[in-house]
Amino acid sequence: MSQAVIENPSRLSSSQVAERGNPHVASAAVPDATGHFGPYGGTYVPETLMIAVHQLAEEYDRARKDPDFQRQLSYYLKEFVGRPTPLYHARRLTELAGGAKIYLKREDLAHTGAHKINNTIGQGLLTLRMGKKRIIAETGAGQHGVATATAAAAFGLTCDVYMGSEDIRRQSLNVFRMRLMGARVVAVETGSRTLKDATNEAMRDWMGSVGHTHYIIGSVVGPHPFPQIVRDFQSVIGQETRSQAMQLLGRLPDAVVACVGGGSNAAGMFYPFVEDAGVKLFGVEAGGRGLILGQHAASLSLGQPGVLHGSLSYVLQNQDGQTADVHSISAGLDYPGVGPEHAYWKDTNRVSYHACTDTDALAAFTTTAQREGIIPALESAHAVAFALKQAAKMDKHQVLIINMSGRGDKDCMEAARLLNVDGVPSVKA
Amino acid sequence: MNTNIDTAFDLARSKHQALLCPFFTAGYPDLAVGPQMLLAAQQAGAGCIELGIPFSDPIADGPVIQESYRLALEGGATVEKSLDMLRQARAAGLMIPVLAMVSFSVIFKRGTHEFAKRCTANGIDGLVLPDLPLEEAPAVVEALGEHGLGSSLLIAPSTSPDRRRRIAELCTAFIYYLSVSGITGERASLPSDIAPNIAQLRQVTERPICVGFGIHTAEQVRQVGSLAEGVIVGSAIIRRLTEERSRPDPNPVRATQESIASLAAGLRQVC
Numbered sequence: 001m002s003q004a005v006i007e008n009p010s011r012l013s014s015s016q017v018a019e020r021g022n023p024h025v026a027s028a029a030v031p032d033a034t035g036h037f038g039p040y041g042g043t044y045v046p047e048t049l050m051i052a053v054h055q056l057a058e059e060y061d062r063a064r065k066d067p068d069f070q071r072q073l074s075y076y077l078k079e080f081v082g083r084p085t086p087l088y089h090a091r092r093l094t095e096l097a098g099g100a101k102i103y104l105k106r107e108d109l110a111h112t113g114a115h116k117i118n119n120t121i122g123q124g125l126l127t128l129r130m131g132k133k134r135i136i137a138e139t140g141a142g143q144h145g146v147a148t149a150t151a152a153a154a155f156g157l158t159c160d161v162y163m164g165s166e167d168i169r170r171q172s173l174n175v176f177r178m179r180l181m182g183a184r185v186v187a188v189e190t191g192s193r194t195l196k197d198a199t200n201e202a203m204r205d206w207m208g209s210v211g212h213t214h215y216i217i218g219s220v221v222g223p224h225p226f227p228q229i230v231r232d233f234q235s236v237i238g239q240e241t242r243s244q245a246m247q248l249l250g251r252l253p254d255a256v257v258a259c260v261g262g263g264s265n266a267a268g269m270f271y272p273f274v275e276d277a278g279v280k281l282f283g284v285e286a287g288g289r290g291l292i293l294g295q296h297a298a299s300l301s302l303g304q305p306g307v308l309h310g311s312l313s314y315v316l317q318n319q320d321g322q323t324a325d326v327h328s329i330s331a332g333l334d335y336p337g338v339g340p341e342h343a344y345w346k347d348t349n350r351v352s353y354h355a356c357t358d359t360d361a362l363a364a365f366t367t368t369a370q371r372e373g374i375i376p377a378l379e380s381a382h383a384v385a386f387a388l389k390q391a392a393k394m395d396k397h398q399v400l401i402i403n404m405s406g407r408g409d410k411d412c413m414e415a416a417r418l419l420n421v422d423g424v425p426s427v428k429a
Numbered sequence: 430m431n432t433n434i435d436t437a438f439d440l441a442r443s444k445h446q447a448l449l450c451p452f453f454t455a456g457y458p459d460l461a462v463g464p465q466m467l468l469a470a471q472q473a474g475a476g477c478i479e480l481g482i483p484f485s486d487p488i489a490d491g492p493v494i495q496e497s498y499r500l501a502l503e504g505g506a507t508v509e510k511s512l513d514m515l516r517q518a519r520a521a522g523l524m525i526p527v528l529a530m531v532s533f534s535v536i537f538k539r540g541t542h543e544f545a546k547r548c549t550a551n552g553i554d555g556l557v558l559p560d561l562p563l564e565e566a567p568a569v570v571e572a573l574g575e576h577g578l579g580s581s582l583l584i585a586p587s588t589s590p591d592r593r594r595r596i597a598e599l600c601t602a603f604i605y606y607l608s609v610s611g612i613t614g615e616r617a618s619l620p621s622d623i624a625p626n627i628a629q630l631r632q633v634t635e636r637p638i639c640v641g642f643g644i645h646t647a648e649q650v651r652q653v654g655s656l657a658e659g660v661i662v663g664s665a666i667i668r669r670l671t672e673e674r675s676r677p678d679p680n681p682v683r684a685t686q687e688s689i690a691s692l693a694a695g696l697r698q699v700c
Contacts, residue, residue: 034564044533044560046489047583047596048610190495196486203488208611307534308486310560320508321538322485 026350028274030341035224035311038347041340043223045310049203052210057225059130064232069125076121077236080154081111083118085237087244087401092371093388100254100394102387104374104404105241107265114377114406115237115265116147120216122233124151127214134158134213138202140167140195141331142174143377143406144218149183151216159183162201164193167331174410195335196323199309219262220339223310227267227339234268241401242272249399255280257387258403259379260353261297261333263342265405270351271341280352283342284386286328287355293318297326298355299338300346308337314346329358329418330378330411360385362418365408377406378415431579433554434526434602437477438637438658447654448476449693450639452530452663454497455480455514456506458674458681464518467527469686474693477526477639479557479661482511484532489559489583491614493664493671508535508544512551519552528581528602530557533569541569545576555579555602563596570599581605581639586626590633597634603659604634607642614664616643619652627656650695662692 030037035057043053063069077083085106094102107115120137127135135157139145145161152159161178165187168175178185191197199217206215220227220234245253256273258266260283273279288296296302299314306315308323316324316336328334345351356364361378364385369375376384380403387402394400408415441448451470455463467478483498483506490498515527529548536544536556548556555578561569563582570580579602584593587610597604608623609616623640630638640653641661653660666688673684 043562043564045562046560046585047562047588048489048585048607050562050592051585051587051589190492191485191499200486200488204491204612207489210610305537307532307537307560310488312537317534317538319538321532321535322502323534 026348037341037344040343045223048207084240097388097391100391100398100400103401108407116144119233120147120151123216124155132214136160137216138162138198142171146177149178149181153181162198164188166193219264220267221262231267235271237268238272253401254398255400257282257383259284259383263339269403283353284382285355286333287357288327294325297328300353301355311340313340313343332379356385375408377408378411380405431554434579448659450477450659450661452479455511456501457497463514465682466685467518469682470689473686473689482531491612497667516551526554528555533561541572557581594633603637603639606640615645647695
């Protein structure tokens with residue numbers, strides 16, 4: 001296999017795109033055998049990791065065609081995670097926006113309080129299938145770490161979670177939850193001591209431990225086959241939403257909105273709708289404090305194609321290709337890259353990506369709590385903030401679904417601190 | 430193919446002596462002292478230099494090299510300044526081949542052809558591509574070749590025989606054989622499978638083979654030098670430079686000279 005060399009760093013060259021098949025229309029039949037979504041994705045990792053990713057790709061390919069594996073997965077999703085999660089009509093948010101009917105896909109009601117568990121249960125079962133006894137993970141805010149520790153406890157696996165020392169200090173509750181379930185939390189002191197550095201450390205661990213260890217990556221990022229595996233395990237969100245919409249409304253929604261950091265909840269929500277041209281898909285990134293590099297985490301809206309953590313996608317870098325600092329009020333969106341399938345959906349115009357600021361997200365956090373009795377994760381609050389504006393532009397017969405990717409208990413301390421400083425944002429009557 | 434690289438290895442082969450290939454981080458401990466350090470390495474017996482272009486997120490590197498990257502970046506080492514440092518070293522008499530070890534993120538950002546032009550203009554002979562596996566490498570290697578730059582890809586103990594052959598076919602500089610799986614860094618003892626693995630590689634390639642990862646003593650240099658054309662020493666040298674920084678009167682040039690001379694003593698014992 002050969003590939004064209006990309007010359008203009010801001011856009012992929014026409015020869016590159018031509019060679020991979022010019023993606024005018026997004027297909028659900030991605031990635032290809034080498035892990036490419038159009039020109040994005042791929043496998044940019046040291047040779048020492050190639051045996052691991054090849055082994056994983058082969059095992060996953062067998063597992064997804066194996067009815068026993070699928071039965072096992074369904075069992076745990078139903079009995080342990082508590083699926084299906086409801087599709088809830090948010091009447092008072094609908095009233096507030098004054099446009100389309102707003103529904104919430106309640107991933108916040110899944111065990112551990114977020115969608116992350118869908119992936120860790122799936123990959124935990126894969127670990128058992130491969131006969132491995134240890135799992136490792138990276139975590140930023142700790143949600144994926146908690147979901148991994150949960151799967152480890154449920155399946156009797158040893159678990160080490162890499163977490164930046166900065167994040168450990170900021171997220172003591174999740175650190176305790178992980179330790180309580182028997183995981184070891186490894187403090188990462190390198191680089192910026194946050195999520196991207198935790199990811200580097202987890203990859204390094206895996207390079208030396210691949211014989212007996214599986215790395216459960218937490219989002220649709222990393223080298224092939226991770227973006228595909230995580231998307232597939234998260235697709236239960238979109239599949240349920242699709243059939244619930246048909247059941248409740250007798251038709252598919254007009255718009256679906258999800259927040260995007262690495263992009264796993266959005267990928268899981270969007271993927272089953274990709275070939276439904278009538279369903280508009282919106283991804284909402286973290287606009288942080290504004291448009292200046294370093295002040296946001298909006299890789300798709302403001303970044304350029306680049307390579308980070310093993311795949312080609314949109315990234316936030318300086319002119320030398322060094323990873324830029326990022327900021328978001330939401331630790332789960334605070335990542336300088338994004339999954340390659342989102343890059344593919346952006347370039348094919350299948351998904352429309354937007355960013356909303358810390359302030360907008362905090363206001364939506366308060367609004368959702370006060371108008372629906374649901375405290376959303378700050379990540380999900382980004383989706384709500386955009387969705388309220390989008391719904392207002394739509395008419396009353398239309399339907400907009402927000403992926404409520406997680407609950408906001410973990411964010412309450414931070415929100416309390418910020419609201420005391422900034423004052424409680426007013427909620428429209 | 431790159432003449433400077435090929436000539437150096439041909440010459441070493443004819444003398445039945447391996448090349449010592451020390452690794453330096455461009456901009457560590459600082460950019461200004463870089464040219465003198467590289468010259469000191471050449472004088473003390475280095476046969477080839479591997480010059481790490483600092484990157485914010487190096488996955489394959491251990492803590493010692495990673496920290497040197499971080500400090501180099503903090504000290505202002507951009508790609509352009511790193512290459513300019515080498516240009517100065519060349520102007521001051523650095524003759525031995527220099528391969529830049531560069532993360533593909535950095536190459537991609539500039540575009541392969543543009544990056545290659547900057548390399549050749551500043552005295553780089555080839556690139557070590559630590560995170561570009563067989564699946565993604567062919568077009569990049571071809572583009573670098575058009576500019577006269579050699580490419581070295583990594584082969585690990587875990588790499589299958591068929592894959593080794595296909596990777597070796599792409600290597601236009603030397604083959605970078607990793608003595609151990611995992612990240613860079615010093616190991617107490619070298620694994621026993623180096624000899625059979627190199628013997629196996631010989632059957633599929635005529636390119637020179639350099640062994641790296643974990644080598645830090647003159648004795649290990651001697652052992653590996655009796656098997657391969659090149660011995661790469663990385664973390665041990667960077668660690669020595671890091672120790673030097675914390676001394677009251679640091680002299681990184683002298684530290685380089687001493688460090689390389691003691692490792693090169695291992696090579697002389699081969700003959």
